[in-house]
Amino acid sequence: MAAVSVACALGVVVSRSPMQSVLNLLGSFLALAVVYLLMGFQFLATAQVLVYAGAIMVLFLFVVMLLNLTDKEPAQSWLMGLFNGRVLGSLASFLGLAALGMLAAGGATFEAFEGGLDGSHEGGLDPIYSVAEVLFSKYMLPFEAASVLLLATMVGVMLLAKRERGEEDLGQGGGAA
Amino acid sequence: MSIPTEHILILASLLFSLGALGFLLRRNVIVVLASVELMLNAANLTFLAGSRAHSTSDALSMEGPVFSLFVILVAACEAAVGLALVIAFYRQKRTVDLEAATELKG
Numbered sequence: 495m496a497a498v499s500v501a502c503a504l505g506v507v508v509s510r511s512p513m514q515s516v517l518n519l520l521g522s523f524l525a526l527a528v529v530y531l532l533m534g535f536q537f538l539a540t541a542q543v544l545v546y547a548g549a550i551m552v553l554f555l556f557v558v559m560l561l562n563l564t565d566k567e568p569a570q571s572w573l574m575g576l577f578n579g580r581v582l583g584s585l586a587s588f589l590g591l592a593a594l595g596m597l598a599a600g601g602a603t604f605e606a607f608e609g610g611l612d613g614s615h616e617g618g619l620d621p622i623y624s625v626a627e628v629l630f631s632k633y634m635l636p637f638e639a640a641s642v643l644l645l646a647t648m649v650g651v652m653l654l655a656k657r658e659r660g661e662e663d664l665g666q667g668g669g670a671a
Numbered sequence: 672m673s674i675p676t677e678h679i680l681i682l683a684s685l686l687f688s689l690g691a692l693g694f695l696l697r698r699n700v701i702v703v704l705a706s707v708e709l710m711l712n713a714a715n716l717t718f719l720a721g722s723r724a725h726s727t728s729d730a731l732s733m734e735g736p737v738f739s740l741f742v743i744l745v746a747a748c749e750a751a752v753g754l755a756l757v758i759a760f761y762r763q764k765r766t767v768d769l770e771a772a773t774e775l776k777g
Binding site: 541558644 | 674678679682685686689690692693696697699701702704705706708709712715716719720723733734735736737739740741743744745746747748750751752754755756757758759761767
């Protein structure tokens with residue numbers, strides 16, 4: 495698995511087309527997830543597959559395909575800009591929601607263990623239990639800061655996309671209005 | 672507990688060097704962002720190796736996974752903002768070549 499991961503990482507760096515390199519990156523992430531699993535960190539392997547191989551890869555592939563397919567006709571690019579802003583914003587918010595949902599799932603499991611199975615599971619044996627225990631007691635402040643960071647990222651990406659769209663609208667003249 | 676810690680650290684350093692190489696050598700913005708993700712992954716792996724080396728036989732130490740979770744979160748934010756910037760850059764320059772970003776050159 496380590497060899498697969500390193501080979502895919504090498505592929506990321508040396509391959510000529512960005513498409514190939516992004517697909518190699520996906521392979522590297524998946525191999526690393528298996529390495530995490532072998533090391534005994536089930537929760538983090540799940541997080542790796544969901545956030546990296548799922549959300550971040552979708553973003554990368556989306557951008558690569560979008561930029562490869564774009565031609566230089568202005569009408570096309572105006573439509574593309576409109577599409578772009580919305581899709582990019584919703585993708586970013588999906589990404590943030592996925593990360594927050596996973597963190598919340600960790601917390602929910604913690605409470606379920608605490609309420610339902612009192613004492614039948616000793617803490618520290620179940621990985622998710624102990625992750626949640628550390629995360630919600632010792633690292634509560636970084637957790638809150640992370641949620642603020644996600645919100646700021648969401649707003650920032652929407653602002654980037656929206657301002658670009660506004661400029662393109664102005665450049666296109668009154669046809670849109 | 673079968674994999675020795677040294678092997679994990681060697682793997683992490685290999686991944687990090689490959690990421691740094693790609694970051695420094697490539698000129699395609701998308702590939703540069705992908706290399707940054709590779710380096711973040713290597714850092715995650717190091718966190719986990721340290722956490723595993725510090726855990727006792729009956730209880731895994733859970734500090735490493737928590738920090739890795741934060742790193743994954745920051746990586747997600749970075750990818751979203753970086754790719755939005757790539758698209759804005761592409762709209763202006765019609766290219767994703769980093770050599771085209773020369774506006775601040777003196």
